[in-house]
Amino acid sequence: MSSPLDLAEAHPGPAFTVTLDGREIEALPGQTVAAALWAAGVTSWRTTRGEGRPRGVFCGIGICYDCLVTVNARPNQRACLVPLHPGDAIRTQEGTGHDD
Amino acid sequence: MTDRPHLAVIGAGPAGLAATVAAAAHGVRVTLIDSAARAGGQFYRQTAAALHAGRPQALHHQWRTWERLRDGLEAHVRADRTVHLTDHHVWLVDRQLNHFTVHALLGPEQETPVEVRADAVLLATGGYEKVLPFPGWTLPGVLTAGGAQAMLKGTLAVSGRTAVVAGTGPLLLPVATGLAEAGVDVAALVESADPKAFLRRTRALAAQPGKVVEGAQYAAQLLRHRVKLLTRHTVVEAHGDERLEAVTVAALDTDGRVRPGTGRRIACDTLAVGHGMLPHTDLAETLGCRLDGLDVQVDDEQRTDVPGVWAAGETTGIGGAALSLAEGHIAGRSAAARLHGTEPDPRTWATAAKSRTRLGEFFAALDTVYAPPARWADLVTDDTVVCRCEEVTGGAIREAVDGLGAGDVRTVKLLTRAGMGWCQGRMCEPAVAGLAGCELTASRRPFARPVPLGVLARAGEAESEAESEAEAEAESD
Numbered sequence: 001m002s003s004p005l006d007l008a009e010a011h012p013g014p015a016f017t018v019t020l021d022g023r024e025i026e027a028l029p030g031q032t033v034a035a036a037l038w039a040a041g042v043t044s045w046r047t048t049r050g051e052g053r054p055r056g057v058f059c060g061i062g063i064c065y066d067c068l069v070t071v072n073a074r075p076n077q078r079a080c081l082v083p084l085h086p087g088d089a090i091r092t093q094e095g096t097g098h099d100d
Numbered sequence: 101m102t103d104r105p106h107l108a109v110i111g112a113g114p115a116g117l118a119a120t121v122a123a124a125a126h127g128v129r130v131t132l133i134d135s136a137a138r139a140g141g142q143f144y145r146q147t148a149a150a151l152h153a154g155r156p157q158a159l160h161h162q163w164r165t166w167e168r169l170r171d172g173l174e175a176h177v178r179a180d181r182t183v184h185l186t187d188h189h190v191w192l193v194d195r196q197l198n199h200f201t202v203h204a205l206l207g208p209e210q211e212t213p214v215e216v217r218a219d220a221v222l223l224a225t226g227g228y229e230k231v232l233p234f235p236g237w238t239l240p241g242v243l244t245a246g247g248a249q250a251m252l253k254g255t256l257a258v259s260g261r262t263a264v265v266a267g268t269g270p271l272l273l274p275v276a277t278g279l280a281e282a283g284v285d286v287a288a289l290v291e292s293a294d295p296k297a298f299l300r301r302t303r304a305l306a307a308q309p310g311k312v313v314e315g316a317q318y319a320a321q322l323l324r325h326r327v328k329l330l331t332r333h334t335v336v337e338a339h340g341d342e343r344l345e346a347v348t349v350a351a352l353d354t355d356g357r358v359r360p361g362t363g364r365r366i367a368c369d370t371l372a373v374g375h376g377m378l379p380h381t382d383l384a385e386t387l388g389c390r391l392d393g394l395d396v397q398v399d400d401e402q403r404t405d406v407p408g409v410w411a412a413g414e415t416t417g418i419g420g421a422a423l424s425l426a427e428g429h430i431a432g433r434s435a436a437a438r439l440h441g442t443e444p445d446p447r448t449w450a451t452a453a454k455s456r457t458r459l460g461e462f463f464a465a466l467d468t469v470y471a472p473p474a475r476w477a478d479l480v481t482d483d484t485v486v487c488r489c490e491e492v493t494g495g496a497i498r499e500a501v502d503g504l505g506a507g508d509v510r511t512v513k514l515l516t517r518a519g520m521g522w523c524q525g526r527m528c529e530p531a532v533a534g535l536a537g538c539e540l541t542a543s544r545r546p547f548a549r550p551v552p553l554g555v556l557a558r559a560g561e562a563e564s565e566a567e568s569e570a571e572a573e574a575e576s577d
Contacts, residue, residue: 002283003282003283004159004252004256004258004283005151005256006283007155007158007159007256007281007282008147008151008153008154008155008156008158008159008256009154009158010147010151010153010154011152011154012150012151012152013150013152028150028151029148029151030147030148030149030150030151030255031148031257032148032254032255034251034255034257035251035254035255035256035257038251038257038258038259039257043240043241043260043343044240048491049491050490050491051491053491054239054240054342055238055240055488056241056243056259057240057243057247057251057259058242058244058247058527059228059229059243059244059247059527060243060244060246060247060248060249060250060251061142061228061246061247062135063523063526063527064244064488064489064522064523064526064527065489065521065522065523066488068522077208080247080250080251081208082208082209083137083148083208
């Protein structure tokens, strides 16, 4: 088995485009922000308020709030929970996400 | 169906599903309220529908049990005996004189309030993973073992090519084998306990032959994927600058200390790490249910000490899916009988009660084997971040304890802000308690999740209007 999609014999609908900081990336229907970013090779998409350290997915189930991201100008969305739609604009966020 | 008594079941994992099916089959109107888009909870977390997985069972265990639960739920929904509310994030259950109001926030943005009124409530809120800190655990690429599994099951996503799975507990086995099956090179499974100790508990093992077979199957899968199993080892440090590049693992001595000179570096881009599970008890606590340690306390019928509130599954103690099913079944039957004003007959759930006892003993034995290394706190350096949200370091916590005399989690929190961030201490609390040298106790959180102020301000308005009308009517009678 080479990929989880093969393992589960997934046949998602056609990929669509979203943007990450203006750069186009492909996403599959059903993917969350975190899953699409992982698939695009991105594992961190915010920096912390205090030390400016990079963060990405930690708990994967919405408990830890480490994967916060700005989606369609709304800051502090949990990337592991939010499903993507064609044309969504994801932005990496710094600190509280309100000063970007 | 409106004249039937109404039970609100919170959580659509194994316990909540078993309870819903049992209660609905016995004449109760059930509203099953869950935060996910599809039923299943974490154990049966379903792949997003739009990914059209032709073989979702490849990522699961006990798939036939899931099919039975799913079909049961669907039948009750079709027959109008049950309503399944998905994407509803419950933040509070409010108890009034003769009913309960469940307050939820709707959808991924969690801003639209929804209220469900019910005669009784069954809490099947499950658990979440405990992770203890070590240098580098905040690096992207380090995630919880359950998180790696959730991303895999839910969205068929993996974050890298080479993973190390580490920590302690039975969850590490399905995580390591799941990642390996999905094409990830699992460089090592690092278990801090010595599972051989488990073999000495032959009584608990003999009572659960199914679990022994399950263990053997995992062992075979690990062998097949050439996953190196390191027992009595721990991850000492995660390395990397912007993301994870490698981990250092080392052997532990019998006292749980790292044995000097045994460290070795393993290159990896993913570290899936977990140290056991904690029950979700926020809703139970705000309802005033008594806890036994960290677990919601229940009687033989799965009733809490608050009238009208039942609890089942991992919220009453961590014990896996099979135990949750048994508890959920009992809770659903008990609630159905009591809502009809009758005394339930425990003989009707004798099989479930027997498996509840056996599985309870099995997990008690498991707990004594799978414990984090006794000296895990030695690995937390002064500049290791302990509270991930507020970026409070091990040094700051030690200063609060040693310099300022804090002796409990609450005082450390007030002095350092550890636990005051987004996750409300869910991630750092076990570590803070450990570093402060005190028992981990359940912490009181007024709401189970963040709530927009506007929603909070409006909550109960409709309720209090209805109540004052009812009161006015009662007075005029």
